Amino acid sequence: MITSELKDFTYTFGEIDKIDAIGFLSRVKQSPEQFKQGKVVLVTASTPLKASRGEGKTTTTIALIDALRRRGVDAAAVLRQPSMGITAAGSKGGASGGGKSTLSHPEIADWGLTGEMARIADAQNLLVAFCEKAVDDGILSDILIPRVSETPSRSLRSVRVDGGKLAERFVLTPASEMMQIVTLSRSVEEIAERVGNMIAGTAPETGAPVQVKDFVDVERIIRVIGNAVQPAYMESGEGSPVYIHCGPFGNVSLGIPGLTAVDMACALHDVVVVEAGYGADAGGQKWLDIASREFGAQWPAAAVVVTRATTWRDDPQLQWRYPFAVNRLEELGIASFPMINLWEGEDGEVPQLRQTAAELGFRNPIAGNLWRDGGEGLVAQLDEFIDVVNNADGSIRPDSNLSRDFMDTVTWICEKAYGVPSDRVIEKDGFAQILSEEKQRAEQVGIDFDSLAVLPVKSPATMTDNDAAPESERTVTLKKVEVHAGAGLVHVNVTTSLTTPMPKIV
Structure with a gap:
């Protein structure tokens, strides 16, 4: 055909x-x-x-x-x-x-x-x-x-x-x-x-x-x-x-x-x-x-x-x-x-x-x-x-007309895609340091960090840290950031997920 x-x-x-x-x-x-x-x-x-x-x-x-x-x-x-x-x-x-x-x-x-x-x-x-x-x-x-x-x-x-x-x-x-x-x-x-x-x-x-x-x-x-x-x-x-x-x-x-x-x-x-x-x-x-x-x-x-x-x-x-x-x-x-x-x-x-x-x-x-x-x-x-x-x-x-600020974009995604408002988006210990290092790395190669598209890395089976929690208690935890300068993306790890080869075929 x-x-x-x-x-x-x-x-x-x-x-x-x-x-x-x-x-x-x-x-x-x-x-x-x-x-x-x-x-x-x-x-x-x-x-x-x-x-x-x-x-x-x-x-x-x-x-x-x-x-x-x-x-x-x-x-x-x-x-x-x-x-x-x-x-x-x-x-x-x-x-x-x-x-x-x-x-x-x-x-x-x-x-x-x-x-x-x-x-x-x-x-x-x-x-x-x-x-x-x-x-x-x-x-x-x-x-x-x-x-x-x-x-x-x-x-x-x-x-x-x-x-x-x-x-x-x-x-x-x-x-x-x-x-x-x-x-x-x-x-x-x-x-x-x-x-x-x-x-x-x-x-x-x-x-x-x-x-x-x-x-x-x-x-x-x-x-x-x-x-x-x-x-x-x-x-x-x-x-x-x-x-x-x-x-x-x-x-x-x-x-x-x-x-x-x-x-x-x-x-x-x-x-x-x-x-x-x-x-x-x-x-x-x-x-x-x-x-x-x-x-x-x-x-x-x-x-x-x-x-x-x-x-x-x-x-x-x-x-x-x-x-x-x-x-x-x-x-x-x-x-x-x-x-x-x-x-x-x-x-x-x-x-x-x-x-x-x-x-x-x-x-x-x-x-x-x-x-x-x-x-x-x-x-x-x-x-x-x-x-x-x-x-x-x-x-x-x-x-x-979305904000080009990385954190604003992340919290916007959490609210619109997962139903969790910005005041319940949590940063894991060390997240701010990783974010700072990745921003610096992007700037050193002449890339505007905030211009990169934000790609959440997350569990395929859950939208929040605990989907079974009442709506008023659901949270999203930000864990890690990684720049993919070639793809034009910046990954942000939320909830749980594995990008490595998995321990078993699920």
């Missing part, structure tokens, strides 16, 4: 197609009137009760585009590449849908696709190898770029090399700065500039930060990244178009697919369904506050907020999280449709769930057992959704 507009930019890699999206977008830029201006629909979710159990966002995304195309809407999906360590290992689904709502060849997507994840890991690990040589050459005294691994391994949580003389650390490939750079960049030149801006380590005598471009031929890294810059084209089981690009996790990284893939899909289709990782407080928040506000991605015309029926109801202390997610999006002017992903035996609960949704002031929920019924189960429920998307005129834009 590759469209004729893409033929010159597509080649077959193994059993799937790869697309030179960057080259294609240069054609779009030259003659924009010849292409579509598709509208983005965001698929996000409630924060799950357990981080290891997905709510069904990818299954919903695939079912939704299949249903829309059955209704005559030119719809496509843009997904992230699954990670070998968590999703493809089978502990929370393969991130390629399931049942009748899946890709035509899910095993290809789940087990490496065309190797983008490995290419990105190789590129960052090669950088670390250059840094190790720079230590020997007296250019660096330490290394600030971590090695990466896609596969969880407890032994990688604490590593010393070179006979124990040099400490190194590992992060998961989906959490790496190289992954963020490829995800956000819209040209090879931009990738090269960003890689060069990464902070490699500190100088031996002065302790000043040293950037990659100061001692590395960045072109060598670009060659290793190779075709990871190119989205993969696949199809759903019903033949609907699906573009897959990049794979950052939503809690410890961006949680969004590559922006080149989204831009390309918007030039080719009327509706582009983008799945953001984990919940509305994670990948959903980052699509809005980073991809849209900071990097010019489309503001969603509508959103679909997925939940399992059990996640929504079963724990009275956590019931507040799903209404909070839906209402927050509605307050931003994004028409948000509750999507109840039914499991076997739950069909009879739909009337009660619809009544509860009405009492909460939600739009009429879309509900179905998408594993069993696929897009067919949604076709008759999409009238209001299609009307909203068709009538979205793009007049609503993200607020561009």
Whole structure:
């Protein structure tokens, strides 16, 4: 189903197609009137009760585009590449849908696709190898770029090399700065500039930060990244178009697919369904506050907020999280449709769930057992959704007048995304010192610290320090700050989370 507009930019890699999206977008830029201006629909979710159990966002995304195309809407999906360590290992689904709502060849997507994840890991690990040589050459005294691994391994949580003389650390490939750079960049030149801006380590005598471009031929890294810059084209089981690009996790990284893939899909289709990782407080928040506000991605015309029926109801202390997610999006002017992903035996609960949704002031929920019924189960429920998307005129834009002060932005995110006001945002002992050091490091390489986009690193299973606490007692603790100068981000660690390879496959 590759469209004729893409033929010159597509080649077959193994059993799937790869697309030179960057080259294609240069054609779009030259003659924009010849292409579509598709509208983005965001698929996000409630924060799950357990981080290891997905709510069904990818299954919903695939079912939704299949249903829309059955209704005559030119719809496509843009997904992230699954990670070998968590999703493809089978502990929370393969991130390629399931049942009748899946890709035509899910095993290809789940087990490496065309190797983008490995290419990105190789590129960052090669950088670390250059840094190790720079230590020997007296250019660096330490290394600030971590090695990466896609596969969880407890032994990688604490590593010393070179006979124990040099400490190194590992992060998961989906959490790496190289992954963020490829995800956000819209040209090879931009990738090269960003890689060069990464902070490699500190100088031996002065302790000043040293950037990659100061001692590395960045072109060598670009060659290793190779075709990871190119989205993969696949199809759903019903033949609907699906573009897959990049794979950052939503809690410890961006949680969004590559922006080149989204831009390309918007030039080719009327509706582009983008799945953001984990919940509305994670990948959903980052699509809005980073991809849209900071990097010019489309503001969603509508959103679909997925939940399992059990996640929504079963724990009275956590019931507040799903209404909070839906209402927050509605307050931003994004028409948000509750999507109840039914499991076997739950069909009879739909009337009660619809009544509860009405009492909460939600739009009429879309509900179905998408594993069993696929897009067919949604076709008759999409009238209001299609009307909203068709009538979205793009007049609503993200607020561009946010304060550029880092702490103001952090407390704003805590209030808007997690429901915790600024007076209950707590700084862990030592946080102020780490913040001061990272600000100084950014300034020393000529970067305005406050201009960096703020990326929260958090638990995938909780929005606050304790979601079960009463609303008036919920807090968020700020723990650590880390500049990703190449990606243009500053991480702030809140609640709990691991960016290192995990101690077990959850």
